[in-house]
Amino acid sequence: MSRSIEELETTNKLLNLTLDNCFGNIFVTDGKGRVIYVNDHAVQALKVPREQLLRMSIHELxxxxxxxxxxxxxxxETKRESIRLVNLPGGSTAVYSKPLFGKDGEIQYVVSFSQNRAVVEHFMYSVQRENQVVRQALDHVLHDAENGGELVAESAATQECLRMAxxxxxxxxxxxxxxxxxxxxEVFARFIHSHSQRAQQIFLPVNCAAIPRELMESEFFGYDKGAFTGSSREGxxxxxxxxxxxxxxLDEIGELNLPLQSKLLRVLETGEIKRVGGTSIKKVNVRIVAATNRDLRAxxxxxxxxxxxxxxxxxxxxxxxxxxxxxxDTAVLATQFLCRLNKKYSAHKQFSWAALSALQDYSWPGNVRELRNVIERMFVIVADDVITELHVCDILGVGTASIFAGARHESALTEQFWDNSLQAATERFQRAYLARVLRACGGNVREAxxxxxxxxxxxxxxxxxxxxMEKSHWRDPESPPPQKMPPGL
Incomplete structure (x- = not known):
C-alpha cells in the first residue's frame, strides 16, 4: 500500500512539474468558479501568491x-468555450477557457489556457512571415513554370557548353x-541547379532589369515592418x-546599380544580410548563378x-x-515549342521537312526567344495542320530560295545557276534538294x-x-538499290 502511495506522489510531482513548465498559463476552477489549480506561469501573470489564489474564486479576482x-x-454563464483578451497585472493576455462537464450535465471544471499578448503577436507574425515566404516563392515558381523550357543540345557547341555546366x-x-x-x-542556370547538391531546394530566378532601382535593396534584402512610408505592416x-x-x-546582373553591387559583394563574401530598417544580421546560404548579355569587363x-x-x-x-x-538545335527546339502549343490548345499542327530546313537556315538574331515567338505566331496565323516552307518564309519575310539554300549552301544558287536553261536549273536545284534530304535521313531511301x-x-x-546513284551510304531497309551506278553528285 505504501508503494502505491509513493507511486501516486511521484506521478503527482511529475504532473505538476510538467504543468509548471508548459508554454503559457494554466488556470482551473470548479463548477462554482473556485480556483483549484494554477501553474507557476499563471501565478507570475496574476501577481498573487499561489496560496492566496487557491482560497479565491474567479469572481473575487x-x-x-x-x-x-x-x-x-x-x-x-453560457456553458460554452470562450476566447477573450483580458488585462492582467503581468500584461494583456489572450485567454481560452473550456468547460468540462460531469455525468449530470453540469459544469464540473473550467480549464483556461492563456498567453501574453506580445508572445501571441510574435507567433502570429512568424506564421505570417512564413506564409509570405511560401507565397512569394510560389509566385516565382509558377511564373517560371509558364515561361521555362527544356534544354536542347544537338549541336557540338551546345554539348560542350553543357559539359562545362x-x-x-x-x-x-x-x-x-x-x-x-x-x-x-536561364535554361542553363536551371540545368546547373538541377545537377547540384541543392537540387531539392528552391531555384529562384530574378530579372535584375525588371526591378525599379529605388526598390532594389528592399527586394533583395527585404525590410522590417514600418521601415518606410508605404511599406507592408508585417514587413x-x-x-x-x-x-x-x-x-x-540573377539575370541581367549588369543592370544593378553601384550601391547594390557593393551590398551584393558583401553578401557573397560573408553570407550575411540585413533587412532595410532592421538591426539584426542574418546568415543566408545561397548559391549564386548570374547571367549577362553585356561586357562586364568593359x-x-x-x-x-x-x-x-x-x-x-x-x-x-x-x-x-x-x-x-x-x-x-533549331529544328528540335521549333518542334518542341510547336508540340507544347498543340498540347495546350488540343491541336495537331506539324512542320513539313522543308519548313524545318527553312527554320534551321535562318540566322535568328533574337535567338531562342525569337524562335519561340515566331513558332507561336505561325501556330496562330497558319490555319492548316501542316506548316510549310512558304508559311515560314512569308512570316519571316525572306525569299524561299535564299532561306532554303542558306549560307552553307549558297554555292548551289550562284550566278551560274541563273544563267542556265530552265531545265538545267531545275535539275540542279533537284540534286541539291535530294542530296540534302538524303543526308538528313542518314541515307535511308525509304524515309527520304x-x-x-x-x-x-x-x-x-x-x-x-x-x-x-553512286552514293554508297544511301540505303534501303527493304531492298538493295539498282545496280546501275552512273556518276552523280
Missing amino acids: VSRGITDRAATIDVL ERAAQLDSTILLHGESGTGK KVGLFEMAHGGTLF MADEGSFREDLFYRLNVIPITVPPLRDRRE ARKVGLGRSGLYKKLDRLGM
Whole structure:
C-alpha cells in the first residue's frame, strides 16, 4: 500500500512539474468558479501568491481588479468555450477557457489556457512571415513554370557548353553565364541547379532589369515592418532569404546599380544580410548563378560595374552560344515549342521537312526567344495542320530560295545557276534538294522518299535520272538499290 502511495506522489510531482513548465498559463476552477489549480506561469501573470489564489474564486479576482474580465465567467454563464483578451497585472493576455462537464450535465471544471499578448503577436507574425515566404516563392515558381523550357543540345557547341555546366554544378562556386539576349541562359542556370547538391531546394530566378532601382535593396534584402512610408505592416522577406539553401539566379546582373553591387559583394563574401530598417544580421546560404548579355569587363573599366564584384562573379564563366552557331538545335527546339502549343490548345499542327530546313537556315538574331515567338505566331496565323516552307518564309519575310539554300549552301544558287536553261536549273536545284534530304535521313531511301512525297521506286528513278546513284551510304531497309551506278553528285 505504501508503494502505491509513493507511486501516486511521484506521478503527482511529475504532473505538476510538467504543468509548471508548459508554454503559457494554466488556470482551473470548479463548477462554482473556485480556483483549484494554477501553474507557476499563471501565478507570475496574476501577481498573487499561489496560496492566496487557491482560497479565491474567479469572481473575487474580477471584483478586486486583479483582472478586468474573465473568460471563465463567460463559460460558467453560457456553458460554452470562450476566447477573450483580458488585462492582467503581468500584461494583456489572450485567454481560452473550456468547460468540462460531469455525468449530470453540469459544469464540473473550467480549464483556461492563456498567453501574453506580445508572445501571441510574435507567433502570429512568424506564421505570417512564413506564409509570405511560401507565397512569394510560389509566385516565382509558377511564373517560371509558364515561361521555362527544356534544354536542347544537338549541336557540338551546345554539348560542350553543357559539359562545362555539368562539371560546374558539382561545386558551390559562383557561375557567370555570358551570352546574347534570348540564348536560353536561364535554361542553363536551371540545368546547373538541377545537377547540384541543392537540387531539392528552391531555384529562384530574378530579372535584375525588371526591378525599379529605388526598390532594389528592399527586394533583395527585404525590410522590417514600418521601415518606410508605404511599406507592408508585417514587413517583407527579401530574395536572399527566400532562396536560403537553394540557388538564386540573377539575370541581367549588369543592370544593378553601384550601391547594390557593393551590398551584393558583401553578401557573397560573408553570407550575411540585413533587412532595410532592421538591426539584426542574418546568415543566408545561397548559391549564386548570374547571367549577362553585356561586357562586364568593359563596364568595370569604365566604372559602371564594380571590378571586385566582376571577379567575384566570374569564378566559372560559361558562354552560351547564339542559335546561329548551333543550327542543329533549331529544328528540335521549333518542334518542341510547336508540340507544347498543340498540347495546350488540343491541336495537331506539324512542320513539313522543308519548313524545318527553312527554320534551321535562318540566322535568328533574337535567338531562342525569337524562335519561340515566331513558332507561336505561325501556330496562330497558319490555319492548316501542316506548316510549310512558304508559311515560314512569308512570316519571316525572306525569299524561299535564299532561306532554303542558306549560307552553307549558297554555292548551289550562284550566278551560274541563273544563267542556265530552265531545265538545267531545275535539275540542279533537284540534286541539291535530294542530296540534302538524303543526308538528313542518314541515307535511308525509304524515309527520304516519304519526306519528298514519292514512292521508293519513284525516288530511285529520279536519282538515276539525275545521276545520283553512286552514293554508297544511301540505303534501303527493304531492298538493295539498282545496280546501275552512273556518276552523280
